[in-house]
Amino acid sequence: MPTVSSQDVLALAPVAILALGGIALLLSEVFLTSGKRGYQAFLTVLFAATAGLTAFGATPGKVFAGQATADAFSAFVTITVSFGLALAALVSASWLDARGAERGEFYALSLFAASGMSLLGMASDLLVAFVAIEIMSLSTYALAAWMRRGKKPAEAAFKYFILGAFSSALLLYGTSLVFGATGSTLLSDVARGPLQAGGSALLSAGLVLVAAGLAFKVAAVPFHVWTPDVYEGAPTPVTAFMAAGVKTAAFAILARTVLAAYAATGGAADSAFPRVLAVLALLTMLVGNLFAVPQRSVKRMLAYSSIAHAGYLLLGVLAAGLPAVRERALSGVLFYLASYTASAIGAFAVVGALESNGQPGDEPADAWDLERLAGLSRRRPLLAFAMTVFMLSLAGVPPTAGFVAKLLVFQAAVGAQYLALAVVGVLTSALGAYYYLRVVVYMYMRPAAEGEPAGVTSPVLSVALAVAVAAVVVLGIGSEPVASLARAAAAVVR
């Protein structure tokens, strides 16, 4: 029976703060005396900031006999998730307010989801990871259904729930097989390989199933099929939070699991496990980018773009298999996640600000059509500028964060001798420029359609967009502080 020390509790402080924040926001709804809910978003930001700062200052160490690990890696994940949560909360405030749907429960669910994400960044045990994934997922299922009276949100949430349950089953089944082969669910034990000589097939099967479950969460092809429908159907701020937060947390645990799996299966680059991962990365990059091209709905385009980015991130995780470039590859992945968080939430925020403001349920079919962006540079020059920055970053054009992120990941892939995949990555990025820049073309070079509404304006949204733009530009020009944090975080993962 392991003893519980204060270290165990302290290390979990960021998770606890986020969970406490969720409870606080639930209670705020109980004691609400007026209809004013403007403070709830700020409360959320406050809890997110506190959690991020706590994670930054946390002492590294193993928690509860190694079931979780508090280290620079988990701190980076928590900080990124908290940053995403804060941005998404600010974006949600105006979006929900405009639709009369702002409730404390929304923020509470976001905070619970974030606590799951933060825990996922720490998890170094498959069962703890499973619990964290469930905390995260259940909250996001509910968030996706937030505008429940509309047809699309309900359908999206239900799809997400059913398929998510399917992937959880895969994950759990895989975990049980891994336990059967190694007698433990601790990743450090899994890395040692099977207990008995004949157990390697069992272990491989278990690891494949675990990886498939995680691939669902990161939206890797062919486990991505839910993504476009769910991302499009969910309320836009929720999509923003899911795209950024869920991806960050899921990639954190995927990286830790893959490294353990490499160690357990011999780690040679030509063994089956890396090959499968390479095929997944290839498919994800190709399908994500190719499917984004014909989309006229900006929101659906961003959903496919999210899949494409998962492909680049998978390439980074794959490269991390080679010990010589592990640190570079993982730091690239972490930097990529931070950069994608700012860019994607910003882009979804702009989409949310422009979509039809009507009653839930009568969202027109073209709510997110490219046409709505036409002539935006005349109507809302600053909004158009912000969207341009996000599009350039997602496309990977310097001097934005997305460029540095892609550079780091592709460099690592080249260093790990995945030349063909790196070339595919660069080529598909070039393809990506087509659909990202199309948005810019619509904003700056197409005349505005008659009677296009100006969309939502609110100071809170402006602040969120300004922060996101600043983050994208600062990460692009002065990438070194964050890049060095990411390097420090990557260095601790074995």
Place this chain on the structure above:
Amino acid sequence: MAHSDAIQVAQPLLWALILLPAAGALVNGFFGRRLGKGNVALIAVGVMVAAFAVAVFAFFQLFHGEHGTVLRAPGDVWFRVGNTSVSFGLLFDRLSGTLSLVVTGVGALIHVYSTSYMSHEDDFGYARFLTYLNLFVAAMMTLVLGDNLALTFMGWEGVGLASYLLIGFWYTDKQKAFCGRKAFITNRVGDFGFLIGFFAVLSLFGTGDYAQLTQMAGKLQGGQLIATGPFAGWTVTAALTLATLGFFVGCTGKSAQLPLYVWLPDAMAGPTPVSALIHAATMVTAGVYLVARTSFLFALAPASMAVVTTVGAATALFSALIAFAQYDIKKVLAYSTVSQLGFMFIGVGSGAYFAGVLHLVTHAFFKACLFLGAGSVMHGMHEDTDIRNMGGLRKKMPWTHLTFLVSTIAITGFVVPLSGFFSKDAILANALFAHNAMSDAYPWVGPLAYVLGSLAAAGTAFYMMRLYALTFAGEPRTEAARHAHESSPVMWVPLAVLAFLAVVAAVLGLPGNWALGELFGRFTHPVFAQAIATAHVEEHAATAWPFIVAWLVALVAGGLGYAMFAGNLKSIPARFVEVFPALTRFAQDKFRVDELYQWLIIRPLQVISRFLWKVGDALLIDGLLVNGTARAAMAFARLFRTLQNGDVQRYAALMAVAVGVILWTVLGRGGN
């Protein structure tokens, strides 16, 4: 305040030298239109005066403490690529300190002048102009203060951008917009050379930091073989010759030397304060600054020194000759600038580093004064720039006349105590007598530069006196000239200050055996000490005769110029045109260099581009690759859209099949 405390204060303050003008540009750029002209002017001039005050404060700290004190504002790592990390930090030593004073001081005066000169613009144009001007100063200070090549290059590109924006300031005029483009594109050719030099230095030393480079270069011997890297097997001299020649190609672009000088005369399309600040006093001297800053590298590459010196001398004479036949007051001054920049390159190329930089400083004073004077004349003449239409402005514009005369004397140097005389003749005497690595390897370079330079000096005296005589002396030749009027004090007071500086700056360059002799030479010695040691620059005995020769040359040529255009020899120019009509036209057409480039480079490029556009771009890339890819992607997407039909069962089935396939693959291979 103890001096160490003052230095502690001054070091972080260095950032203000860049941030103040940048802030001025930001505020005026975003809100200028709404602020009104008064506030815009106040902000733009205010930040410049504040920056100048900071520069003065920092400059005084250099005199405290030991010889060669430098101020540093260390910066963090900017970015890291592989093993090379580039930091951003500022370096304020006796070289960059001098330049900072010139840029902020002359810059402040020109800002003041502009507030009146540009007052005819509407609110938007006025704010736009002062925004660009502030932006330029911020970029120029980055160039000057950067403690590594990367930051210098950033400033280098920044001033290029500001220059482009300002030359094409009146962009609705097609010709002026074209001039802006010409300047930008010509400079891009040079920038390519800068980058080659930069990358060569990076691969040789692994850093672009000047302090580290100085240290590492100090340990090198020219004949050493390089063991590793892309230059393995080269000698240090060979590798550094490549690097420094790359830098110098950049300099021929930015500082308008042969063969890339063609953009500078056309840059006069910009408003006159721009010509004064950017295309005479500061930006165009960036190349001289770069050679001086990297002098320790040039010292290891005597061939590069010889190239710099020769190109400088050739440019000095070539453009002086063009200036003979120009009738546009600003064009004459532009060719004069190209010529004077040539003198500076003779200086920094032949090992007389201090003299080259000193000429940069004095030239900033008198040439800015001349340009602003020309602007004042243009104001008085209702924007007419043809000197044939002027004459007799002496009485109409007394202040403009007086300052213009003082500056003309300073640049020609026929009244001894004015500044241009000593800086120019220090350069020429040094070129003739210098004993250093370059003169050991290429003994003919120094004398050649001396001869060409002296001829150019004679030419300078001639065309400047011609300019002065046609503009100010004699009787008015047109109605406009008869009704010309003096400009407002806001415009002539900066002129007077600059003219005053042009006179007193002479103190800095007195010859070695005078009282206060070589003040500037001794002041800048710490900066160039290593280059002087590496290139074995030897002191030469100060002799009087080159100075006397130079003085006589200036006197005769200048007197001739005045006599031929305002005095008794007036018939000669007309006779010359009669006797040598072809030569005259050739000179008036600026030796047809633009036409040469048109035929040699631009036309062939156009033909190739047309071909590439029609066949390569329109047919292959647009038709086949871009649209073809898009069509293929569309077809591919349509094919797979059947899978994405929103049916949950189908999604789950797809995932299950995928898991099955993967399991089969892994177990089929890895299990055995």
